[in-house]
Amino acid sequence: MDVIEYTPSREQYAYTFGGAAPALRVAPGTALRLWSDDAFGGVLRSVDDLSSAKVDLRFVNPQTGPFWVEGAEPGDTLVLHLAALEPARDWGASAAIPFFGGMTSTDRVVTLQDALPDTTWIYELDRDRNTVAFAARHSDHRIELPVEPMLGTVGVAPAGGEVRSSLVPDRFGGNMDTPQMRAGTTVFLGVNVEGALFSVGDGHYRQGEGEACGTAVEGAMTTTLIVDLVKGGAPGWPRLEDDAHWMTVGSSRPLEDAWRIGNAELVHWVAELYGLHPMDAYQLCSQLAQAPIANVVDANYSVVVKAAKALLPAADAFGGIHADLRARAATLL
Amino acid sequence: MDVIEYTPSREQYAYTFGGAAPALRVAPGTALRLWSDDAFGGVLRSVDDLSSAKVDLRFVNPQTGPFWVEGAEPGDTLVLHLAALEPARDWGASAAIPFFGGMTSTDRVVTLQDALPDTTWIYELDRDRNTVAFAARHSDHRIELPVEPMLGTVGVAPAGGEVRSSLVPDRFGGNMDTPQMRAGTTVFLGVNVEGALFSVGDGHYRQGEGEACGTAVEGAMTTTLIVDLVKGGAPGWPRLEDDAHWMTVGSSRPLEDAWRIGNAELVHWVAELYGLHPMDAYQLCSQLAQAPIANVVDANYSVVVKAAKALLPAADAFGGIHADLRARAATLL
Amino acid sequence: MDVIEYTPSREQYAYTFGGAAPALRVAPGTALRLWSDDAFGGVLRSVDDLSSAKVDLRFVNPQTGPFWVEGAEPGDTLVLHLAALEPARDWGASAAIPFFGGMTSTDRVVTLQDALPDTTWIYELDRDRNTVAFAARHSDHRIELPVEPMLGTVGVAPAGGEVRSSLVPDRFGGNMDTPQMRAGTTVFLGVNVEGALFSVGDGHYRQGEGEACGTAVEGAMTTTLIVDLVKGGAPGWPRLEDDAHWMTVGSSRPLEDAWRIGNAELVHWVAELYGLHPMDAYQLCSQLAQAPIANVVDANYSVVVKAAKALLPAADAFGGIHADLRARAATLL
Amino acid sequence: MDVIEYTPSREQYAYTFGGAAPALRVAPGTALRLWSDDAFGGVLRSVDDLSSAKVDLRFVNPQTGPFWVEGAEPGDTLVLHLAALEPARDWGASAAIPFFGGMTSTDRVVTLQDALPDTTWIYELDRDRNTVAFAARHSDHRIELPVEPMLGTVGVAPAGGEVRSSLVPDRFGGNMDTPQMRAGTTVFLGVNVEGALFSVGDGHYRQGEGEACGTAVEGAMTTTLIVDLVKGGAPGWPRLEDDAHWMTVGSSRPLEDAWRIGNAELVHWVAELYGLHPMDAYQLCSQLAQAPIANVVDANYSVVVKAAKALLPAADAFGGIHADLRARAATLL
Known part of the structure; x- marks a missing residue:
């Protein structure tokens, strides 16, 4: 390929x-x-x-x-x-940009307070260890984190x-x-x-x-x-699939609306994948979904809502294209 | 004991x-x-x-x-x-209580729409398999989930x-x-x-x-x-510790405020555990925290923010009482 | 009396x-x-x-x-x-309490920023002029405001x-x-x-x-x-009436939920006062309601939603008790 | 002209x-x-x-x-x-568009409930009386409202x-x-x-x-x-002025963020118009601002925050252009 x-x-x-x-x-x-x-x-x-x-x-x-x-x-x-x-x-870089981020007032969450100090961190990449190194700016701490x-x-x-x-x-x-x-x-x-x-x-x-x-x-x-x-079948919101999970991503504000979007999308997807009534899919997802927050800092906030395939019967989404792509990808690497 | x-x-x-x-x-x-x-x-x-x-x-x-x-x-x-x-x-029970839950209007998220159908699900417990069984109400699906x-x-x-x-x-x-x-x-x-x-x-x-x-x-x-x-040391908000994670729980509305609370608590906890400046702890947590939503349905919403101990140096919180309690608990079981 | x-x-x-x-x-x-x-x-x-x-x-x-x-x-x-x-x-007093108020991070809208400067203002009351006097703390401005x-x-x-x-x-x-x-x-x-x-x-x-x-x-x-x-007739949320307005007060977070509560209460009240279908009351209120924010600073935020009586046919709430109380009050003063 | x-x-x-x-x-x-x-x-x-x-x-x-x-x-x-x-x-038209509006779930405030009934209202305009007529769809009520x-x-x-x-x-x-x-x-x-x-x-x-x-x-x-x-002087957010009020408009989600934006803009504007320290302008606006909600239904919600000129000393914004435009407008009508 x-x-x-x-x-x-x-x-x-x-x-x-x-x-x-x-x-x-x-x-x-x-x-x-x-x-x-x-x-x-x-x-x-x-x-x-x-x-x-x-x-x-x-x-x-x-x-x-x-x-x-x-x-x-x-x-x-x-x-x-x-x-x-x-x-x-x-190397990678990270920064506390003034009035940007989740632990500061922003151009939306406006206050009259001063900004946090503008600070930049540089992370060195170690390809052998597959780590990036956090180096504290106010002390000598250095912590290696997996890439x-x-x-x-x-x-x-x-x-x-x-x-x-x-x-x-x-x-x-x-x-x-x-x-x-x-x-x-x-x-x-x-x-x-x-x-x-x-x-x-x-x-x-x-x-x-x-x-x-x-x-x-x-x-x-x-x-x-x-x-x-x-062709066709456009989802209303982004959907993700990996070998282990069905996932949806909702993005909006406030954060509960991002979750609502993601959760409703998962409910409808599970209903469709397994032929469940929406109320049954709602119930089932209530007991097995995971809901990691993605970000609380962008113009919209994002939440991922996911269901573990291992907890569910086998199913194919979009004609099983994920498995097919996995196979094709293997030939590339 | x-x-x-x-x-x-x-x-x-x-x-x-x-x-x-x-x-x-x-x-x-x-x-x-x-x-x-x-x-x-x-x-x-x-x-x-x-x-x-x-x-x-x-x-x-x-x-x-x-x-x-x-x-x-x-x-x-x-x-x-x-x-x-x-x-x-x-057995366990679950229900879609009218005007209660995350995929319906509620007494706070008020709309003029009709309630979802009041529905009860009963889950049978299988102690041998350590599962509870979801039984769909609108079809014959039955899915066993781990307890x-x-x-x-x-x-x-x-x-x-x-x-x-x-x-x-x-x-x-x-x-x-x-x-x-x-x-x-x-x-x-x-x-x-x-x-x-x-x-x-x-x-x-x-x-x-x-x-x-x-x-x-x-x-x-x-x-x-x-x-x-x-004695002393009362945290401002609930903290959890298990063998793998430092965790905080924020509860408020909207959901981003629950997250803000939990994340700030984790930043301060990590700063205290490792002697980091708050800006460095903020940066470090930004790159390693996990943030699973707990619930979006109660009077306040809750978010857990957690840091994996495996990514951090060894540290003891509250005098290392968790390890001690683990040992004591082992004698009970 | x-x-x-x-x-x-x-x-x-x-x-x-x-x-x-x-x-x-x-x-x-x-x-x-x-x-x-x-x-x-x-x-x-x-x-x-x-x-x-x-x-x-x-x-x-x-x-x-x-x-x-x-x-x-x-x-x-x-x-x-x-x-x-x-x-x-x-005299009256006002204060910018650290981490309390609408233009600062708070114990719910948590950030890592410093508090605004703790500041107190004293307002002198002039009973003849029926004013309180704002006196700036950082300049010589003095502005009299109606009591x-x-x-x-x-x-x-x-x-x-x-x-x-x-x-x-x-x-x-x-x-x-x-x-x-x-x-x-x-x-x-x-x-x-x-x-x-x-x-x-x-x-x-x-x-x-x-x-x-x-x-x-x-x-x-x-x-x-x-x-x-x-006896009976308890409203779900506070209602207010004066000579000019029917009013409801919703209190919750986020602020849109406070509004939703107040607005739904007004819709239902107008429906009941005038014998309207809820959809018609919804439409009517959409074109005539006023919605002044009450506060965005308390443990819950509050919004008043109100309808001017002058825009509506005559009606009596709670047996017309407001008019009766107005008359009784006149004898007190 | x-x-x-x-x-x-x-x-x-x-x-x-x-x-x-x-x-x-x-x-x-x-x-x-x-x-x-x-x-x-x-x-x-x-x-x-x-x-x-x-x-x-x-x-x-x-x-x-x-x-x-x-x-x-x-x-x-x-x-x-x-x-x-x-x-x-x-004539004018209004509608309860399915899944659009403030008293219904929407594409952001997602629920699994059915939509409210899709309903259209037509308002006849009476130019002599300067009214539009609300005509209930579920009863015979007809209420004339000022244009x-x-x-x-x-x-x-x-x-x-x-x-x-x-x-x-x-x-x-x-x-x-x-x-x-x-x-x-x-x-x-x-x-x-x-x-x-x-x-x-x-x-x-x-x-x-x-x-x-x-x-x-x-x-x-x-x-x-x-x-x-x-030339120059671009405000960060829309500002409005009429003969009676200085006004700002904040638009965001959740609704408190719209208010925060509008209120901060008003504080800064008042500080600038009168030469006040921001903390004094914050205090002054706290005691005299009005905050009518504009809408809670659009992609962003909007709040107007306003200060009555009658409560404040005389001041000119943007070189006093509003008074000048009022005079020019008078020649048009």
Whole structure:
């Protein structure tokens, strides 16, 4: 299986879902190997690089793409299988951006208080140990954490002619910032415009649930993925599948609305997969769902709601395409 | 080690945190084996028992207790180690109570829509297989799920002379409805009144995160726990510790405020355990915390925020009492 | 018409709804003239008195009462007509209490930021001009504002055996902090316990909508009110009536839930007053309701939803008791 | 003073802020008389026209515009003075759109309940009496309500290359749905793109605060307005001024965040207008602000926070342009 490689120049970065011209046209079934810059566009390189000086929040999460998928029409389901995510630099950066994050007032949760101190942390990557190293800024602590690469943003062009910042998660996917967006996961996104126009970016070498300070271990990433298409069947909100879980992602505010969206999507999906009445699916999911918070820091907050396949009878979603993609991905690596 | 057994009569059930006379006085170090009725007081025994006919939401989650802990004073830390949780009946019940739960309008999220159909599910317990059986009400599906016993409510009397329904989670613990409240977990609660006056109840044979329909597999439970006391050091919000995790529980509305509370508590706890500056603890937790939603259905919503001990250096909280209690608990079983 | 006067001693202050012994027993139809201390218990007397030193948030809004209303039973409607509110001191106080208020992080909206500076303002009352004077703390500005006396808290004992802090608004009324709670207004509260056990307090010489900083121009108040009782008919949430408006008060979090409660109550009330189908009442209220925010700072947030009588046909609520009380009140003054 | 008239053809309707080509270029100081269709594009003409059959929520609130304002650059302040709003049809329409509105679950506040019945109301306009007539659908009630024309949407192109649906209110203005957007009001909007690209639409013959059912008395409107420009000084969020009030509009979710935004903007504006320290402005606004909810039904919720000029010393905002525009508007009518 051939792999098309694509690395955008800085001028080719997109900062929106929708509104950007396609970088490439790809046929369903194509494998892509994509380089993406980090959320900050690579400008935080030492602890002396402060986000207040170097980062403009209107232009973060530079997207690699968008990609026009041949044959994709509104109502179809775009299928992206993440085959591999590999850190593309030897360091990642994180920052407490003034008035951005979960433990500070923001431009929405407005107060009259002073900002937290603008602070940058640099994480060195150790490829042998597969770790990134947290180095405290106010003491000598140094703690190595496992690298668990994920993508913060995977999305398509929105419906209704909207164009949204790559800082936003919503129905079209986008900046969902969930650790579930990792190698081995298949993503299902409803197509809103001809060609789907998907893009990826915002690689994280690791991230806690909630992404509390607003930024993960942000790092340039090389993503190998397979693009596919299911005609029709567009889910209302992003769905994820890996070998172990059925997952949905809701994004909204307040956080309970993100959960409501994700949970209702899971209930309907489980009802459909197993032929259950919605009230029975509601009951069943109540007893087995997991609900890890993805982020509480973006323009919308995101929650993943998931059901373990091991607790349920066997079932196939979208024609069993996940298993098929797993097999195809194995040939790439 | 002796174990004091206590089973309340129906007249001895308490339905509040605070406001009830102590059932027993216990010394720190005491082991208790407590029987608690299910959330419905045992009245939903078949699928024909409807909550609208049989359940008064002002009197649910009957509490076993409260227990007066000798020497406990405001500002102290009550320590409860859950040694064992055993289903005390051979069936559990769950219900979609009209206008209660996460996928319906409620008395707070008010709409003009009709209620979902009042529906009861009965789960048979198979002690050999250690499963409860979901039986669909609208089809023939039957799915066995592992028993994972937990307590919905563990709490003390609130501060400021308040008395709260056993349906409420807040600073005093209470109806947190998290699957983390299981055997092997140590609970730390700030003491607000002399004697602490803790109680337990609302056993669940299993529960999904979010407790979406508002009720778990509700079942009578036999809880074996060890009571202990740390003088001073009262945490602002409930903290949990097991062999694998440091955990905090925030409860409020909207859901992001529950998360904010839990996350800030974890940041401060990690700062204290490891001698980190709060900004460094904030950064570190951002990259390693997990944030499973506990419930989005109670009077307050609850979120657990947790840090895996395996990712962190060794540390002791509250004088290392958890390890000590684990050892003591082993002698009970 | 006789008026019973009652001024509590400091030891007689209550700090909760529910949980306090009755101060007096009164028959329906009784007029009371009640002195209440300010929210701070009168301890902020100069700009040098700081709330962080002198105020314990567990014991604010001292209540005058509770009063046992003869014949009041659960399900009845307590009727309180505010005949007159008169400032009982020549000054009022306001404060930016650390981590309390709408433009700061709080114990619920938790952040890691520093508190705003603890600041006290003293407002001198000019009885001739009927003004209170705002005096800036950081400049020489002095602005006289009209005195518009209101009560922050009017409530009864809660249901289900709960006892709530006088800082809390909910179904039982309590700390609703709405400027609508002024002379000329009739308050309808559902009775939850025998005797109703109502109390009043937290006088404000004036307050903006939202009570943004968390405190109004707090002042001791002399309240003249008439107590009455309607058997049955308990509203689910507080209702207010004055000569110009039908009003409901919803209190919850997030703020949209407070609005939803208040709006649904108004829809149902208008449906009942005019014999409209709920969908028609919903439509009608959508085009004529006003929705001033009461406060965004208390343990629950409160919203008033109101309909102007001038836009609607004539109607009587609770047997037309408001007009009757207006007439009776006129004889008192 | 000349007035440029503009009536779009149906093909010229815009459904977004940003992303549409300018309809006209206008110089600052120009007066425009603009016809706008109603929110439904005029398709609900009788009670038998149901929104579920005839309305696509991705394409509502058709905008008249956008207009390119000569000389407008990012950072400037667009000034729009509403001189006159006149109903352009003899009827208005309102609807309870399934899963849209404040008293129903929605696509964000998701539940499993059935939708409310899809219902349309037609309001006849009586130009002599200046009323619209509510006609109940389930009884014979008919209630005449005063016409109080307003615009639901007034906005500019967003920042950061975003394009937003005309259903959305945010920093750029948009679908704020406040009754304050009426004749006599001056609107100040920060310019984000060259030419500002403002548009108007969504006329309401009247609307209650909250816009509870999701739709007002929707009607085609003829709006006479004067366009002006202040170089620099862009406010962070929309500001309104009329003869009586300084006003700000916050739009976000949850509703408290909308209020926080609006209140902070008012505090900063008052601080700037009167030379007050922010803490003093915070205190002063706490005692005099009004906070009517605008809507709790759109993609973001909106709150107006306002200060009565009568309570404050005289002051001029944006060089006193409101008084100047009032005078210019008088020559138009």
